[in-house]
Amino acid sequence: MTEQIGFIGLGYMGHGMAKNLVEKGFPLTVMAHRKRETIDDLKQRGAVEVETARAMAKVCDIVVLCVTGSTQVEAILNGPDGLAAAGKPLMVIDCSTSEPAITVRLAQELAPQGITLIDAPLSRTPKEAWAGTLDVMLGGASHDVRRARPVLETFAGRIVETGATGSAHMMKLLNNFVSLGYGALYAEALMLGAKAGVSAQTFHAVIGGGRMDCPFFQTYFEYVVGGNRDAHKFTLDNALKDLTYLVNFASASAAANPVGAAVRNSYALAIGLGRGGDYVPMLTDALALANKGP
Structure with missing residues (x-):
């Protein structure tokens, strides 16, 4: 069965990444963004919109984050309406440029709740995000990396595995x-x-x-x-x-x-x-x- 994908962070990079996900066959859920035109474009391509990260986690198996950094990631994960508040198993792929020590800490804290956090930061520009040819560095346990790869391959031209969670960041x-x-x-x-x-x-x-x-x-x-x-x-x-x-x-x-x-x-x-x-x-x-x- 195809995994249900959520995407949070529809900025310069995220818009193109999300576009590739939905166009290449993944059911996609997106969250309200300050640029309404981005959400509207993705909805026209087949994405579904929700209002909160918690609501996204309720309907998704994997959520991709592409936000500014660790402060934003932690708020999305642990905020009152965050992903963890849904209380269900979930994989979170953090494509942000986050602080490695915080990524490791969050992964350890979330694991008992059934939430797997792996890091997959990006290289190149919004042009390659739109074309689906980004470089991706990928950190995590081997079985988690295998599960994440089909998602990442929709917007990556090259994926380099770096080791344990936190190593990619x-x-x-x-x-x-x-x-x-x-x-x-x-x-x-x-x-x-x-x-x-x-x-x-x-x-x-x-x-x-x-x-x-x-x-x-x-x-x-x-x-x-x-x-x-x-x-x-x-x-x-x-x-x-x-x-x-x-x-x-x-x-x-x-x-x-x-x-x-x-x-x-x-x-x-x-x-x-x-x-x-x-x-x-x-x-x-x-x-x-x-x-x-x-």
């Missing part, structure tokens, strides 16, 4: 550390280049097509030299949240992470300038503003 933080670190390097290099009269177009021409080129570089520079504000729709607020999670892990591990702290501060600077709602490539604008000389 850790890998996601490392992935974002590397990519956001590149973002901070690009912004700083562009700022210094501008002070020396080296244009962003020249920087792009030299790096692009060379050894340091990569898909992240290309989407980043679709904004920097192409002016496409929507090329990489991941906010600076979310970037700082993910980097803070990594710093929290380093602190708990008594690990020195000087590069991580520096990268985090680049994004904190942009947010301090009121740019938190901007997307990652717009870090270049914030750093240029912060270094605007007399």
